[in-house]
Amino acid sequence: MPDIKIRKELLETLLELGKSQHPDEFLAILKEDKGVIEELELVPGTISGETSARFDHFMLPLDTKTAGSAHSHPSGAIRPSDADLRFFPKIGKYHIIIGNPYTTDSWRCFRANGDLFSMEVIE
Numbered sequence: 001m002p003d004i005k006i007r008k009e010l011l012e013t014l015l016e017l018g019k020s021q022h023p024d025e026f027l028a029i030l031k032e033d034k035g036v037i038e039e040l041e042l043v044p045g046t047i048s049g050e051t052s053a054r055f056d057h058f059m060l061p062l063d064t065k066t067a068g069s070a071h072s073h074p075s076g077a078i079r080p081s082d083a084d085l086r087f088f089p090k091i092g093k094y095h096i097i098i099g100n101p102y103t104t105d106s107w108r109c110f111r112a113n114g115d116l117f118s119m120e121v122i123e
């Protein structure tokens with residue numbers, strides 16, 4: 001399967017979500033269709049502190065369209081925490097972290113093992 005891409009509009013939605021939830025985190029499941037991520041499923045509930053602490057207790061609705069996850073780091077540190085790295089392999093291959101200040105450059109994508117992945121953004 002070729003590497004996945006993300007729709008620009010969805011990326012902008014993720015950045016907006018990060019901004020609107022700040023200083024709390026948000027967590028979303030990313031859905032792909034034909035190799036393009038264009039949908040998200042917001043994991044409900046306001047989360048304060050470290051999202052990842054919650055991941056272990058959360059039963060995620062997995063289906064074949066699940067590409068991975070997206071969540072925010074209000075601290076602005078755009079790298080996976082230890083808890084993130086335990087969580088990532090459970091929920092798909094691609095994981096986006098959005099950081100304060102939630103601008104166009106405030107995000108990175110990681111593979112399940114924590115390697116940086118440069119995901120292509122398409123219109």
Ligand SMILES: [Zn+2]
Nearest residue numbers: 052080081084
């Ligand atoms: Zn995290």
